[in-house]
Amino acid sequence: MSRFSSWTTYLQVAPLSLVFLLFLVVPIATIVVVSFFDYNTTQIIPAFILQNYEELLLSPVTWQTYLQTLEFAAITWLLTFLIGFTLAYFLAFHVRTTTWQTVLFLVCTIPFWTSNVIRMISWIPFLGRNGLANMTLLKMGVIQQPLEFLLYSNFSVVLVYVHLYTLFMVVPIFNSMMRIDRALLEAARDAGASGWQTLINVIVPLCKPGIAIGSIFVVTIVMGDFVTVRMMSGGLSASVALMMANAMSLLQYPAAAANAVVLLILVLMTVAAMMCMVDIRKEL
Amino acid sequence: MQHGRRGPAFWLLAAFFALFVLFLYGPTLTILVLSFQGPSGGLTFPMNGVSFYWFQNLFEAQLVGDFAGSFERSLILGIATMLVTVVLSFSAGLAFRNRFRGSGFVFYLAIASLIVPSILISLGIGLLFRVLGWDPTWYTSAFGAHLTWTLPFGLLIMFAVFNRFDRRYEEAARDLGATPWQTIRHVVIPILLPSLIGVGLFGFTLSYDEFARSLYTAGTFNTLPLEIYGMTTNITTPVLYALGTVTTGVSFLVIALALVSVTWVQRRRARLGSDAGKAA
Numbered sequence: 261m262s263r264f265s266s267w268t269t270y271l272q273v274a275p276l277s278l279v280f281l282l283f284l285v286v287p288i289a290t291i292v293v294v295s296f297f298d299y300n301t302t303q304i305i306p307a308f309i310l311q312n313y314e315e316l317l318l319s320p321v322t323w324q325t326y327l328q329t330l331e332f333a334a335i336t337w338l339l340t341f342l343i344g345f346t347l348a349y350f351l352a353f354h355v356r357t358t359t360w361q362t363v364l365f366l367v368c369t370i371p372f373w374t375s376n377v378i379r380m381i382s383w384i385p386f387l388g389r390n391g392l393a394n395m396t397l398l399k400m401g402v403i404q405q406p407l408e409f410l411l412y413s414n415f416s417v418v419l420v421y422v423h424l425y426t427l428f429m430v431v432p433i434f435n436s437m438m439r440i441d442r443a444l445l446e447a448a449r450d451a452g453a454s455g456w457q458t459l460i461n462v463i464v465p466l467c468k469p470g471i472a473i474g475s476i477f478v479v480t481i482v483m484g485d486f487v488t489v490r491m492m493s494g495g496l497s498a499s500v501a502l503m504m505a506n507a508m509s510l511l512q513y514p515a516a517a518a519n520a521v522v523l524l525i526l527v528l529m530t531v532a533a534m535m536c537m538v539d540i541r542k543e544l
Numbered sequence: 545m546q547h548g549r550r551g552p553a554f555w556l557l558a559a560f561f562a563l564f565v566l567f568l569y570g571p572t573l574t575i576l577v578l579s580f581q582g583p584s585g586g587l588t589f590p591m592n593g594v595s596f597y598w599f600q601n602l603f604e605a606q607l608v609g610d611f612a613g614s615f616e617r618s619l620i621l622g623i624a625t626m627l628v629t630v631v632l633s634f635s636a637g638l639a640f641r642n643r644f645r646g647s648g649f650v651f652y653l654a655i656a657s658l659i660v661p662s663i664l665i666s667l668g669i670g671l672l673f674r675v676l677g678w679d680p681t682w683y684t685s686a687f688g689a690h691l692t693w694t695l696p697f698g699l700l701i702m703f704a705v706f707n708r709f710d711r712r713y714e715e716a717a718r719d720l721g722a723t724p725w726q727t728i729r730h731v732v733i734p735i736l737l738p739s740l741i742g743v744g745l746f747g748f749t750l751s752y753d754e755f756a757r758s759l760y761t762a763g764t765f766n767t768l769p770l771e772i773y774g775m776t777t778n779i780t781t782p783v784l785y786a787l788g789t790v791t792t793g794v795s796f797l798v799i800a801l802a803l804v805s806v807t808w809v810q811r812r813r814a815r816l817g818s819d820a821g822k823a824a
Contacts, residue, residue, distance in 0.1 A: 268724075272639035273650060276632045276695055280653040283688035287668025288660065294671050304674075347564055350557040354550075364561070366803075371568055373749035374795040377772050378788040382571035385578055385588045385785075392574065392589060423567065455553065476659060484661020487755055491776060501663045508760065513671060520664050531659050 288524070295517035304513050312518035322519075325498045326526070332414075332489075332499065333482040336421040340478050341471065343422065344429025348470075349463070351430075352437035353445075365434065372427050380420055380491050387411035387419075412494030420492050421482055428481070429474035436470030437463065472538040476531055483527050572792060579785035587780060598786035610771060611787065617682050618768035622752035624687060629694040629747030630740055637702025638728075654696040662756035665692055670760030685761035690751040697750065698743045705739040738806040745802040749795055 298307040316322050347368065355361050371379065386392050387410040394406040409415050440463065448458040464471075486501035500523050507516035578585075582593025602611055640647060657665075669689050673680045680686070713735065717727040733740070755769040762770055768791060775784055 266642070266644060269639045269642045269644045272635045273644070273647075276636040276699065277650050277653065279632065279688065279691050279695060280650070280657055283669060283692045284653065284657050284660070284665065287665060287672045290672040290675060291664065291668045294675065343564065346557065346560055350561050354554050354557055367565055368568070370796075370799055371572075373745065373753075373799050374572075374792050375753040375769060375772070375788075377753075377755055377769050377776070378575075378792055379572065381772075381776060381784060381788055382575040385574050386571050388588055390588045395589065423571075426564075480659045480661060484663050484756075486663060487773065491773075501661065504663065504667065505759075508667065513674070516667060517671065520667055524660065524664055527659065527661060 291517045291520050291524075294514055295521045297514040297517075299512060299514045301511070312514045313522075315515065316518050316522065322503070325500055325503050328498055329483055329500045332417065332421065333479050335418055336425065336482050337475060337478055339418070339422050340426045340429045341475065344426050344474060345433055345467075345471070347426070347430050348434040348437055349459075351434055352440075353463075368427055368430050376424055377487065377491075379424060380488060383416065383420060383423070383492070384411065387416055412492070412496060414493065414497055416492040417489055417497060420488050421485075424488070425478050425481055428477035429471075432470040432473040432477075433467055434470070436467040440466050469538040472534050476534050479530055479534070480527055483523070483530070572788075575785040575788045576792075578782055579789040581782040581785070585782060587782060587784075598782045599790070601781075601783045602786045602790065610766065614766045614768045614771035617765060618752050621682055621687060621690065621767060622748045624683075625690045625694055625751035626744045626747035628691060629698045630744050632691075632695060633698025633702045633743055634736075634740060636699055637706050638732075640699075640703065641706055654699050657692045658696040662693065662754075663759070665689055666757045666760045673761075680761050680763040682758070682762045682765055682767055685763070686758050686767065689757040689761045690754055693754060693757055694747045694750050697746045701739060701743050701746070705736055709736070737809050741802050741806050741809070745799065748798055752795070752798075753791075 294304065295312055296308045296310070298305040298309050298311070351361055351364055351368075355364060384391070388394070389406050389408070389411070391411070393410055394403075397403045398406065444462055444466075445458055448462050453461065484501050486499050486505050489497050489499040489502050490505075500519065504516045504519045504523070507513075507519065578587070578589070578591070579598055580594050580596070581591055581598060582595050583597040585592035636650070640651075666689055669685050670680060673685055678684075709732075713731050714727050717731045722730065753769055754767075755773060758767045758770055766774065772784075772787060772791070775787065
């Protein structure tokens with residue numbers, strides 16, 4: 261590469277890097293700094309104190325909330341993985357023409373480009389006390405009383421997570437599956453493997469990178485979520501981000517910042533563990 | 545894959561897929577229907593007549609907050625985010641074809657931007673503006689916050705696209721005497737146009753629907769998702785569904801526009817492409 265072209269290269273990548281520096285690196289650094297600040301009811305005071313962390317980590321509420329968030333993340337991960345893998349498997353290995361594959365793939369991905377808040381709201385007429393689900397079950401005589409747990413409960417929170425984020429599993433796993441050399445499957449069959457054995461011993465191991473990428477998306481989104489928890493639990497459940505949002509609305513910025521730092525460390529550790537399984541750059 | 549009769553596994557999986565599609569679209573269809581509820585209708589079935597009452601209600605600004613204003617802001621913000629995302633991702637994609645110092649760092653910044661929870665970025669930018677004594681607005685802080693969400697998608701798509709791009713086209717252009725800019729303008733961009741439209745689709749829709757990253761960055765004037773979220777807490781009429789129908793309609797329009805233009809570009813290419821090397 262000549263001197264000129266390397267200069268052009270830097271110019272080409274500079275604007276994007278600048279956006280990340282100004283709106284990702286500097287803000288995260290600000291959170292870290294502010295988490296050591298002091299505050300009173302009206303303002304934040306520059307200082308270096310550990311009190312925000314002490315108050316956070318010594319409160320049992322914090323631990324309960326973190327556990328609750330991790331529980332949501334684990335359940336959602338398991339469900340989205342099982343459903344997403346099955347859907348991707350159907351698309352990749354059972355749909356025979358490329359046209360149908362593209363059409364069905366689009367059907368799965370289009371909701372990703374629409375509003376999450378609206379998609380949450382749209383569950384309300386479905387799950388409510390007088391909603392479609394209860395009405396249908398009552399008419400069928402399956403239940404005598406409307407089910408109360410359908411809306412504004414942990415059930416509806418997880419249901420909406422699965423509704424919103426299964427797609428993040430389908431896309432990368434489908435991508436991995438499409439790269440599997442079909443000759444390998446034939447070889448497995450010739451060697452006497454049943455369909456199930458081929459799935460477990462050939463397809464799943466080769467899909468690991470896709471599974472890891474999907475898992476990273478789902479787990480990080482659920483760990484940082486508060487809109488779904490607030491809207492779908494009707495204020496009955498808590499999440500770490502919701503706890504932060506509450507601190508923010510009380511103008512306790514340093515407390516929210518300390519919580520944000522702890523959450524960030526937890527998220528990054530989870531992602532690092534999952535990254536060990538995959539080289540993302542090879543996946544493009 | 546073998547041809548012939550499909551086994552029971554196929555039908556089982558197909559049924560599962562169909563159920564999932566129903567699960568995916570059912571609720572949205574429900575509110576689509578319910579948004580045409582009669583004036584005396586409620587939030588759930590049954591329908592009390594059919595009307596456009598709630599849509600009219602939506603456009604009377606005083607009744608349901610600042611729908612028109614927030615809609616306009618979200619559209620402008622979405623278009624700006626789309627344009628900047630396309631240009632910056634394309635440009636960075638070009639750069640990443642060469643080895644340069646710090647490429648790993650920029651790559652990991654993009655990955656970090658995807659995995660750091662949106663609410664933390666929102667909080668960070670909000671705090672930063674507060675510490676600096678600036679007022680957050682939808683066209684400064686929220687704009688930057690949205691870019692941190694759309695640019696990683698744009699960059700990753702550009703990586704995938706350039707990995708499959710045949711550099712011999714560029715060499716041919718250079719051999720024919722094209723300047724670097726002419727090569728990009730007349731060779732690279734036309735070939736990559738469908739992917740660039742795809743990046744634009746991500747840029748617009750992700751920004752238009754973004755909630756968490758706007759929360760602490762939008763300032764005084766709400767974007768549409770913030771406005772909708774505010775309404776869910778204090779509005780208990782089907783006007784909420786009318787709003788949902790309208791915004792989902794806009795999203796679908798944009799998606800359809802992107803898909804149609806990609807198909808159009810590809811048809812046009814097939815029609816006008818050279819038939820050199822293809823025997824009659």
